[in-house]
Each structure stands twice: as structure tokens, then as C-alpha cells.
Amino acid sequence: MEAIIQDLTIGFTGLTWKMIVMWLIGLTLMYLAVVKDYEPLLLMPIGFGAILANIPFSSAVGEAGPLTTLLHAGISNEMFPVLIFVAVGAMCDFTPLLKMPFMMIFGAAAQFGIFATIVIAALIGFPINEAAAIGIIGAADGPTTIYIANKFAQDLLAPLSVAAYSYMALVPIIQPPIIKLLTTKKERMIRMPYTADSGVSKKVLIAFPIFVTLAAGVIAPSSVALIGFLMFGNLLRVCSGVEKLSTAAQNELSNLVTLLLGITIGGTMAAEGFLNLKTLMIMGLGLVAFIFDTAGGVLLAKFLNLFLKEKVNPMVGAAGISAFPMSGRVIAKMALKEDKGNYLIMQAIGANVSGQIGSIIAGGVVLAVVGSMLGIR
Amino acid sequence: MNxxxxxxxxxxxxxxxxxxxxxxxxxxxVVLKKIFPYDSNEEKE
Structure with missing residues (x-):
């Protein structure tokens, strides 16, 4: 009888205050997702997964738990992030980018936060593998963060993912003050002509992703899984005859993998591993990465303006961060606020798409260099 | 190396x-755009 009572009350006796805090964190994430509309497709499953993982003796986690099975099946082997890349590639329209190839430079500049944060994390005392995984939050790209975290710091997967997706959702709050701090009103009012008539040939739209895959693959073979699947998704979008695959990648594949990815990451948020100083430091460093990313893009644009005849609006540089398409929209909105006739949406989206490519290139470079330092291939 | x-x-x-x-x-x-210039008839096809 005593054993039965013990079994029936195990949920109460096993409950700790840390678990209750994690429930609150899970509920907060769900609130932000559902009520505030912050990355709802991801934060909602992550929040609920966190609750599932923090119920005493939860059968959802543990050796045979479905969330653990999903972790092994989809994240430990990097399958979910790679599949998300196919979906993201199918959703990305490279036309604005190819109309203004010059915008791609901002996709590189706005990755500065990754490298700066890695150095800061190392200065704080993180070993290089963890510092690299933390810095990659600055890729502003969830799948890249998860991919790198899984390679270099699997224990930090939960806080890294939560930080990445939270700050991506907070781009409209993070970027404007940094941009305003670094630019003058006159600079923010710079208009950039956009020639809508100069289209891009379909052949270019097909050849470009193939070239990018081959070039990036040869330069950094470890980036092939990242860049290759993104470009594959994009090829589905632009090639004739595979519209069904493109639609499936953009809808069914994206939705299904996002759901599984989110709840699986939530499932890794066990209180013991999550509620600690390291998580707080990761959240802080993630913010630093986004700030440096924004600054990197803006400052490069300002620097280029010293030499350019036709000036670039420095705000467009900040759109080189990969939080697509939110950052592009934020910049376009800011431009309209400064000058009601200044339409920068296409330029900002061009820079923003290039941020998607830039973040993956940066991820590939970090994979190659840190992998070589650690002897991980 | 630290x-x-x-x-x-x-x-x-x-x-x-x-x-x-x-x-x-x-x-x-830039090179691809030069090799494959945009043809406005493409959209009609």
C-alpha cells in the first residue's frame, strides 16, 4: 500500500523549485509566441517542450522518452536544421539580391558580431568550442546556431537555441536604437534609387545557387551541409517542373520540422542544465552578438560612403543580419519614419537575403577553423 | 594556445x-548577369 501511495505521489515529491521556474519560463515563451507574436512557430513548441521536460519523472524525456528519441533522430545527427535549410532556401527569393549584388557585402559585415562575441566569450573564460557556439547566436539564424551548437557544445544546445530565437524575435527592439546611435538623421534619410525594370534572368537564378554551393563547398567542405541544402531549397523554388517540391518544402516540410525541432529543443531545457549562470551569460552574449552585427553592417556602409558617389543608406547595412525578413522590414519601416517618401524595402530585403548567405558562410568558416583547432571534422 | x-x-x-x-x-x-542578360520576354514564356 505504501509503495502504491509513493508511486501516486511521486510527481509531487519529486517537484523542485527549479522545475517550477522552468514551467514559468516555458509559459513565458508560449505567452510571447501566442500573445506577442514573437517567433510563434518556434517559441510555442519550445515553451511547451520545456514544460514537458520539467515535470518530475516525465516520461517525455529520459532514455526512452519521445523527446529524447527525437533529439537523437533529428538534432544529434543535424537532420532537423538541415531540413529547415531546405525550407528556408525554398522561401528565399534571391532576385532583389541579384539585382543589387553589391548588397551582399553587408551580409558579410553584419556577421561581425559572431567573431566579436567569440572573442568576448573567450575573454570571459569560455573554452573555444563553447565560445564559438555562443558567438554563432550572432548568425541570427536558428538552424545555423543549432548545427554549430550540436558540433561544438551539445550541452548548451537549449540556452543557445532559446537565445538565438528570442533575439531574432526581438530584432525590431534591438536594432533601431543601435542604428540611431551610429547614424545621423541625414544619413538615415539617404535615398537609394531602385531600378525595378532591370530584372534577373531565370538562368542566373538557377546558376547562382549552384555556383555558391560549389564555391563554398570547395573553400570550406564542412559548410556543404549548411549551404548545400539552403541552395537546394532555393533551386526547388526557381526551377520549372518542381513546383510541388518547392511548395512542400515551404509549407509541409517547414511546418513539420519546425514543430519537431521546437518541441525537441524545449525538451532539452531540463532545470538542472538550464537554470545556471552559464545560461544567463549566454543570453547576455547573444544580445552582444546582435548589437555587434548591427553595428558591423552600419559602420561598413558608413565607411563605404566615404568613397561612393551614390551614397548607401547606412541603415541598409544593418539588414545584413540574417533575421530574415524581419530585419529588412524593420529597416524599411525606419526609413519611412525618417522620410515618408524613402522606400528602401527592396534594398533592405536584398541585404537581408545576403545575410542569410553570409550567416551560413560564417558558420562554415567557424566550423572549419574551430573544427581544425579541436581536431573535429 | 589559450x-x-x-x-x-x-x-x-x-x-x-x-x-x-x-x-x-x-x-x-555580376558575371552571371552579363552572361545571361535579362530578357523581358522571359516572363511571358
Whole structure:
């Protein structure tokens, strides 16, 4: 009888205050997702997964738990992030980018936060593998963060993912003050002509992703899984005859993998591993990465303006961060606020798409260099 | 080598490599647009 009572009350006796805090964190994430509309497709499953993982003796986690099975099946082997890349590639329209190839430079500049944060994390005392995984939050790209975290710091997967997706959702709050701090009103009012008539040939739209895959693959073979699947998704979008695959990648594949990815990451948020100083430091460093990313893009644009005849609006540089398409929209909105006739949406989206490519290139470079330092291939 | 010097080394290699790769992509985009110029009839096809 005593054993039965013990079994029936195990949920109460096993409950700790840390678990209750994690429930609150899970509920907060769900609130932000559902009520505030912050990355709802991801934060909602992550929040609920966190609750599932923090119920005493939860059968959802543990050796045979479905969330653990999903972790092994989809994240430990990097399958979910790679599949998300196919979906993201199918959703990305490279036309604005190819109309203004010059915008791609901002996709590189706005990755500065990754490298700066890695150095800061190392200065704080993180070993290089963890510092690299933390810095990659600055890729502003969830799948890249998860991919790198899984390679270099699997224990930090939960806080890294939560930080990445939270700050991506907070781009409209993070970027404007940094941009305003670094630019003058006159600079923010710079208009950039956009020639809508100069289209891009379909052949270019097909050849470009193939070239990018081959070039990036040869330069950094470890980036092939990242860049290759993104470009594959994009090829589905632009090639004739595979519209069904493109639609499936953009809808069914994206939705299904996002759901599984989110709840699986939530499932890794066990209180013991999550509620600690390291998580707080990761959240802080993630913010630093986004700030440096924004600054990197803006400052490069300002620097280029010293030499350019036709000036670039420095705000467009900040759109080189990969939080697509939110950052592009934020910049376009800011431009309209400064000058009601200044339409920068296409330029900002061009820079923003290039941020998607830039973040993956940066991820590939970090994979190659840190992998070589650690002897991980 | 400690993690700070490794991080600095990563930055020293990573940033220039990334910019070179992106410049390569910019060049490729420009060349591809020259090889395959846009034809307004494409949309009608």
C-alpha cells in the first residue's frame, strides 16, 4: 500500500523549485509566441517542450522518452536544421539580391558580431568550442546556431537555441536604437534609387545557387551541409517542373520540422542544465552578438560612403543580419519614419537575403577553423 | 594556445575569408548577369 501511495505521489515529491521556474519560463515563451507574436512557430513548441521536460519523472524525456528519441533522430545527427535549410532556401527569393549584388557585402559585415562575441566569450573564460557556439547566436539564424551548437557544445544546445530565437524575435527592439546611435538623421534619410525594370534572368537564378554551393563547398567542405541544402531549397523554388517540391518544402516540410525541432529543443531545457549562470551569460552574449552585427553592417556602409558617389543608406547595412525578413522590414519601416517618401524595402530585403548567405558562410568558416583547432571534422 | 588567442586567430582568419567568399559571390553574380542578360520576354514564356 505504501509503495502504491509513493508511486501516486511521486510527481509531487519529486517537484523542485527549479522545475517550477522552468514551467514559468516555458509559459513565458508560449505567452510571447501566442500573445506577442514573437517567433510563434518556434517559441510555442519550445515553451511547451520545456514544460514537458520539467515535470518530475516525465516520461517525455529520459532514455526512452519521445523527446529524447527525437533529439537523437533529428538534432544529434543535424537532420532537423538541415531540413529547415531546405525550407528556408525554398522561401528565399534571391532576385532583389541579384539585382543589387553589391548588397551582399553587408551580409558579410553584419556577421561581425559572431567573431566579436567569440572573442568576448573567450575573454570571459569560455573554452573555444563553447565560445564559438555562443558567438554563432550572432548568425541570427536558428538552424545555423543549432548545427554549430550540436558540433561544438551539445550541452548548451537549449540556452543557445532559446537565445538565438528570442533575439531574432526581438530584432525590431534591438536594432533601431543601435542604428540611431551610429547614424545621423541625414544619413538615415539617404535615398537609394531602385531600378525595378532591370530584372534577373531565370538562368542566373538557377546558376547562382549552384555556383555558391560549389564555391563554398570547395573553400570550406564542412559548410556543404549548411549551404548545400539552403541552395537546394532555393533551386526547388526557381526551377520549372518542381513546383510541388518547392511548395512542400515551404509549407509541409517547414511546418513539420519546425514543430519537431521546437518541441525537441524545449525538451532539452531540463532545470538542472538550464537554470545556471552559464545560461544567463549566454543570453547576455547573444544580445552582444546582435548589437555587434548591427553595428558591423552600419559602420561598413558608413565607411563605404566615404568613397561612393551614390551614397548607401547606412541603415541598409544593418539588414545584413540574417533575421530574415524581419530585419529588412524593420529597416524599411525606419526609413519611412525618417522620410515618408524613402522606400528602401527592396534594398533592405536584398541585404537581408545576403545575410542569410553570409550567416551560413560564417558558420562554415567557424566550423572549419574551430573544427581544425579541436581536431573535429 | 589559450582560448582567447584561439578566438583572435579565428577572427583573424574568419573575417577576411568570409569577405573574400562574399566578394567572390558578388563577382559571380555580376558575371552571371552579363552572361545571361535579362530578357523581358522571359516572363511571358
Amino acid at each position: 582560448s582567447v588567442s584561439q578566438a583572435l586567430q579565428l577572427m583573424g582568419i574568419g573575417l577576411p575569408v568570409m569577405f573574400i567568399v562574399i566578394l567572390l559571390f558578388i563577382g559571380a553574380a
